[in-house]
Amino acid sequence: MEINEQNLEALSTYLRKTLSANTNERLEAEKTLKQIERNENYTSLLLTLCERSTTPDEIRRASVITFKNFIKRNWPSLDQSNSISIRDRNHIKEHIIDLMTRSPEHIQEQLSDAITVIGKCDFPDQWSTLLDTMIKQFQQQTSNSFQSINGVLKTAHSLFERYRYEQKSEELWLEIKLVLEKFAPAFTELFKSLMAYYPQKESDPIEMKNIFNSLLVIIKIFYDLNAQELPEHFEDNITVYMTHFLTLLSYDYPKLHSNNNDPGILDQIKTEICRAVALYVDKNFIAVPISFK
Numbered sequence: 001m002e003i004n005e006q007n008l009e010a011l012s013t014y015l016r017k018t019l020s021a022n023t024n025e026r027l028e029a030e031k032t033l034k035q036i037e038r039n040e041n042y043t044s045l046l047l048t049l050c051e052r053s054t055t056p057d058e059i060r061r062a063s064v065i066t067f068k069n070f071i072k073r074n075w076p077s078l079d080q081s082n083s084i085s086i087r088d089r090n091h092i093k094e095h096i097i098d099l100m101t102r103s104p105e106h107i108q109e110q111l112s113d114a115i116t117v118i119g120k121c122d123f124p125d126q127w128s129t130l131l132d133t134m135i136k137q138f139q140q141q142t143s144n145s146f147q148s149i150n151g152v153l154k155t156a157h158s159l160f161e162r163y164r165y166e167q168k169s170e171e172l173w174l175e176i177k178l179v180l181e182k183f184a185p186a187f188t189e190l191f192k193s194l195m196a197y198y199p200q201k202e203s204d205p206i207e208m209k210n211i212f213n214s215l216l217v218i219i220k221i222f223y224d225l226n227a228q229e230l231p232e233h234f235e236d237n238i239t240v241y242m243t244h245f246l247t248l249l250s251y252d253y254p255k256l257h258s259n260n261n262d263p264g265i266l267d268q269i270k271t272e273i274c275r276a277v278a279l280y281v282d283k284n285f286i287a288v289p290i291s292f293k
Contacts, residue, residue: 001039003048011036011045012055015062037070038083043092046070050107051099064110071114076121093118097133100155101148108151116158123159124178131182138190146210149190153217156183160224168228176228184225184233188240191218195244205255212256212265215248219272223279230283245273 001007014036017029036042049055049063071092074083084092096118100111123130137145137152160179166172194211201207222241226234234241249270258264263271 001036001041001045003041003044007045008048011063012049012059015049015059015066018066019058019062033066040085040088043067043070043084043088047092047095047099050103050111060107061110064107068110068114071117075117093122093127093129097130097137097152097155100151101137103151105147108147112151112155112158115155119155119159120162124175131179135183135186138186146207146214150210150213150217153214153221157217157220157224160221163224164227173228176225176231180225180231180233184231187218187221187225188233188237191215191222191244192240194218195247202253208253208256209265212253212269216265216269216272219245219269219276223272223276226276226279230280242277245277249273 014029014032017025018033020026020029046063046067050060050067052060055063070083075089096111096115100108100115103111119127119130134152134156137148140148163172163176194215198208198211198215201211222234225231251266253266256264256266258267
């Protein structure tokens with residue numbers, strides 16, 4: 001299938017019909033999509049519809065959900081009859097991170113799920129550029145970029161979370177070592193920059209929520225990267241992290257509290273900090289600091 005307006009319009013029509021209240025029309029459209037999904041460029045056409053701001057929102061949503069589900073079904077298989085060609089796989093990996101960071105949140109979440117599936121199969125050996133692409137997003141940080149940063153952080157956490165519970169092995173440690181060498185320095189700089197940035201934005205509740213959403217995922221990733229062993233990078237920066245953790249534990253900002261019984265962002269951050277410090281104590285990385293008692 002060529003990537004052209006005719007095919008984009010046809011695919012958009014099929015996706016629209018999958019949302020139909022008419023059962024027969026919906027089933028027929030789903031059957032047609034199942035027939036054409038084995039064509040090369042099928043995923044590229046779906047992503048093109050996702051990307052275009054002129055695409056009606058319900059079609060963008062349908063296309064990204066269709067893409068995500070297609071990836072979940074087909075990416076893990078390397079069978080020769082598999083629906084995703086090597087060319088399409090490479091094209092997806094080259095463009096999906098950038099597309100995710102530029103997409104609205106409801107599109108971003110679906111793409112992040114797809115990236116997680118791809119990353120668990122291909123990272124690091126078959127997706128060597130993943131970390132560099134993530135780091136680039138950190139380094140391009142602007143006051144309007146928290147949606148992009150949060151998307152990258154959530155994706156990173158979904159990939160690194162398995163370090164918490166996987167059995168130690170040489171292969172696993174080599175992967176973690178690669179992540180630490182490439183990702184950890186930029187990650188720490190991002191943490192430091194956000195800690196310096198939020199006091200300047202206390203008059204802006206929306207920006208504060210964005211910043212603290214990022215901080216919440218950063219602390220989760222901190223746990224991910226320290227769960228196996230104490231890495232040298234974090235040992236060298238332990239004062240930075242513990243000092244900022246203490247600052248956050250004592251910090252209050254009423255608009256970061258929840259309006260119901262669920263914990264707000266700030267409460268969640270404090271919970272994650274206590275979990276991270278407990279990890280350090282349990283593994284004898286540090287003694288219990290007096291100020292944490």
